Amino acid sequence: MIPAMPASRRRRAAPPRRSSSAALRAGRLASMGLVALLILIAGVWASWGTAQHVMLPGGREKGTVVVTQCGEESCTGPFTPVSTGATARRSLTIAEPIALKVGQTYSVVIKPDSDAGVRSGPAGILYAWVPLGGALLLASIVVAGGLRKSRLAWLMAGSGVALVTAAFLTV
Incomplete structure (x- = not known):
């Protein structure tokens, strides 16, 4: 004899935990994206004071x-x-x-x-943009850890290291 099957299969609604975790994830992405953007803006701002003249x-x-x-x-x-x-x-x-x-x-x-x-x-231009290179390095940590975008983080870190190294070598 086959065991009795329920008359109807009811789907259960997703637990409220999933919707709250999605909201937290969206908040984390937004806040970390804002922090990374502010770091980059600060780097450009610090560099532009000298770079505009050069x-x-x-x-x-x-x-x-x-x-x-x-x-x-x-x-x-x-x-x-x-x-x-x-x-x-x-x-x-x-x-x-x-x-x-x-x-x-x-x-x-x-x-x-x-x-x-x-x-x-060239030495003046590269030296003027060193603050942006540092900002790229710092923002890459935020992008890797907070946004979990490792490829973008490696690209930003590599760009920052290249800029700072080129400035060091030309100055």
């Missing part, structure tokens, strides 16, 4: 500086103009004297309305 030098004074003195926060030297409309200066300050040596000549762009210069050329 990458868009139109109308700015361009020239060379022979470094005569270096301190912990800046180096100074006489400015020799190269572009038309630029004026020679006895002393020009270059902030953040990474890899600057006394006696060497460096190409610079002068920030508007100041006596401060920024290194130009």
